[in-house]
Amino acid sequence: MHIMEGFLPVEHAVGWTLASAPFVVVGVRSLRCRLHEQPEQRMLLGVAAAFSFVLSALKLPSVTGSCSHPTGVGLGALLFGPTAMVPVGLVVLLFQALLLAHGGVTTLGANLFSMAIVGSFVAAGLFRAGRRLQLPLAVCVFAATCVADLATYVTTSLQLAWAFPDPVGGFAASFAKFAGIFAITQIPLAISEGLLSVLVVNALLRFNRDELKGMPLFAGRELRA
Amino acid sequence: MMRTNWLLIAAVLLLTALPLWLVPRPAAGPDGQPSEIFAGADSVAQKAIEEIAPGYQPWFAPLLEPASGEIASLLFALQAAIGAGIIGYWLGSAVTREKMRRQSGHECSDRAD
Numbered sequence: 001m002h003i004m005e006g007f008l009p010v011e012h013a014v015g016w017t018l019a020s021a022p023f024v025v026v027g028v029r030s031l032r033c034r035l036h037e038q039p040e041q042r043m044l045l046g047v048a049a050a051f052s053f054v055l056s057a058l059k060l061p062s063v064t065g066s067c068s069h070p071t072g073v074g075l076g077a078l079l080f081g082p083t084a085m086v087p088v089g090l091v092v093l094l095f096q097a098l099l100l101a102h103g104g105v106t107t108l109g110a111n112l113f114s115m116a117i118v119g120s121f122v123a124a125g126l127f128r129a130g131r132r133l134q135l136p137l138a139v140c141v142f143a144a145t146c147v148a149d150l151a152t153y154v155t156t157s158l159q160l161a162w163a164f165p166d167p168v169g170g171f172a173a174s175f176a177k178f179a180g181i182f183a184i185t186q187i188p189l190a191i192s193e194g195l196l197s198v199l200v201v202n203a204l205l206r207f208n209r210d211e212l213k214g215m216p217l218f219a220g221r222e223l224r225a
Numbered sequence: 226m227m228r229t230n231w232l233l234i235a236a237v238l239l240l241t242a243l244p245l246w247l248v249p250r251p252a253a254g255p256d257g258q259p260s261e262i263f264a265g266a267d268s269v270a271q272k273a274i275e276e277i278a279p280g281y282q283p284w285f286a287p288l289l290e291p292a293s294g295e296i297a298s299l300l301f302a303l304q305a306a307i308g309a310g311i312i313g314y315w316l317g318s319a320v321t322r323e324k325m326r327r328q329s330g331h332e333c334s335d336r337a338d
Contacts, residue, residue: 063248199233
């Protein structure tokens with residue numbers, strides 16, 4: 001899902017950076033506010049960030065014969081709300097862009113948008129919808145994090161198709177091509193991410209039930225998985 | 226709960242390992258070199274961009290590139306290790322806390338399922 005350094009035309013790079021910037025500001029503010037009010041959640045935020053750090057470093061083989069990696073953003077978005085994972089995603093992406101030449105500084109805005117913004121909002125929205133429908137917690141966690149991972153890669157495909165429309169088929173043909181590379185590869189990995197997120201939530205339910213009750217998305221309902 | 230967790234872990238391992246068996250090795254390209262299997266999706270996309278827009282020149286180069294593939298995998302391993310270390314620390318302290326709570330005798334934890 002990392003668009004390579006320099007591989008987005010200047011206006012797209014600037015546009016996505018501008019689009020992502022307000023989310024970073026809001027995210028930093030909401031995180032600071034929350035940690036000020038509930039400093040005991042610092043540990044859980046660390047776990048959510050670490051989860052994203054681990055998953056986005058794991059390049060896994062997929063059925064299309066190429067490798068890609070999960071993002072791990074969904075779990076944190078469920079715990080801390082959709083904007084909170086934006087600064088965390090920024091740290092992960094900066095680490096990879098600066099040290100690993102994976103992604104890039106010019107494409108940081110676009111990558112942040114697909115991974116931490118679209119991914120987080122899809123995860124939080126689906127989770128809320130699932131809880132409202134009174135689906136079991138594990139099902140909600142799995143669906144939210146799995147689809148959020150896929151949504152990230154569909155977004156990357158859209159971004160690339162917009163920047164590089166096919167000379168013959170235009171945007172649609174180009175999108176089909178990039179989606180074939182990113183989204184299809186991602187399907188088994190998204191399922192893995194969903195399963196791993198359920199695993200962590202199971203551990204949280206066992207060991208951090210009280211903190212979990214303080215989370216807005218988890219509050220107010222019976223927490224039995 | 227314990228059993229579910231093991232099943233989840235097994236499913237993830239299977240999802241990861243199965244492609245290694247299921248995906249056939251691609252046929253050799255026109256130059257006789259076998260084409261790469263399990264390349265990164267990012268670099269496959271880069272090739273697609275070069276196909277769609279052959280004249281496109283990347284206008285910015287990475288500030289720092291790992292000196293070799295080995296160094297890159299070192300840094301990726303480091304990233305995973307930092308994350309895994311933090312999660313491991315949390316799990317360790319959570320397990321210890323639970324054990325202490327149980328030993329202290331007050332209100333035996335009956336929620337553990």
